[in-house]
Amino acid sequence: MxxxxxxxxLISYICFAQKTTLYTIGDSTMANKKDPERxxxxxxxxxxxxxxxxxxxxxxKAVNGRSTKSFINEKRWDSIYNKLKKGDYxxxxxxxxxxxxxxxxxxxxxxxxxxxxxxxxxxxxxxKGAVPVLLTSIARRNFNEKGVxxxxxxxxPLETRLVAQEYKVPFIDLEYYTELLEQSYGPEKSKELHxxxxxxxxxxxDKEKADDTHLSLLGAKSxxxxxxxxxxxxxxxxxxxxxxxxx
Numbered sequence: 001m002x003x004x005x006x007x008x009x010l011i012s013y014i015c016f017a018q019k020t021t022l023y024t025i026g027d028s029t030m031a032n033k034k035d036p037e038r039x040x041x042x043x044x045x046x047x048x049x050x051x052x053x054x055x056x057x058x059x060x061k062a063v064n065g066r067s068t069k070s071f072i073n074e075k076r077w078d079s080i081y082n083k084l085k086k087g088d089y090x091x092x093x094x095x096x097x098x099x100x101x102x103x104x105x106x107x108x109x110x111x112x113x114x115x116x117x118x119x120x121x122x123x124x125x126x127x128k129g130a131v132p133v134l135l136t137s138i139a140r141r142n143f144n145e146k147g148v149x150x151x152x153x154x155x156x157p158l159e160t161r162l163v164a165q166e167y168k169v170p171f172i173d174l175e176y177y178t179e180l181l182e183q184s185y186g187p188e189k190s191k192e193l194h195x196x197x198x199x200x201x202x203x204x205x206d207k208e209k210a211d212d213t214h215l216s217l218l219g220a221k222s223x224x225x226x227x228x229x230x231x232x233x234x235x236x237x238x239x240x241x242x243x244x245x246x247x
Contacts, residue, residue: 021085022059115163133171142213
């Protein structure tokens with residue numbers, strides 16, 4: 001009986017030990033949403049787990065409205081850093097709220113505070129033996145009257161690219177790939193990727209909704225699929241373990 005209990009414990013321990021945690025940190029474009037059965041809004045990291053086998057556990061720590069600054073100042077990063085272990089992954093996608101220049105609790109200069117906050121995430125993840133992955137902000141649905149998709153994130157994606165290059169961090173250029181996604185749908189049909197409802201059309205909203213930043217379930221799944229495809233095709237050896245966990 002004792003041998004059976006010991007064997008069961010060892011099997012459970014080995015199975016647990018083999019699991020890799022994938023932390024996702026960022027803003028509302030990634031975050032889990034309340035009342036997911038009714039709420040038409042979804043973050044792309046909210047729908048990421050089904051793309052992985054059981055040995056990869058997605059822990060989505062992205063939070064609505066957060067910038068790199070507020071995420072750090074609210075000790076949200078500390079709570080993740082304290083749990084990080086060797087072999088974990090940290091997917092980092094900020095920028096939407098760092099550009100809120102009217103809000104001192106969130107705004108960061110892209111070339112100074114934003115850059116150094118990203119560097120902090122990278123260095124501290126690596127200090128724990130975890131693998132940081134940098135992602136640029138997803139594109140907004142911002143077509144002009146000529147049908148041209150106009151960027152809205154200023155120099156934040158540039159600084160993400162530069163930090164990834166300088167510190168040799170695995171990198172996914174989500175701004176670029178989501179631009180392609182928006183453009184493939186076009187100015188009108190791309191509304192399906194976001195939250196566009198007439199008054200009374202969706203029970204979750206009590207009035208008309210026209211949101212070109214946040215994602216519908218279709219938009220969230222489409223972007224999660226982009227992330228997975230970029231992982232699959234990456235030649236970065238730091239991503240080998242997580243690639244093996246993709247279904």
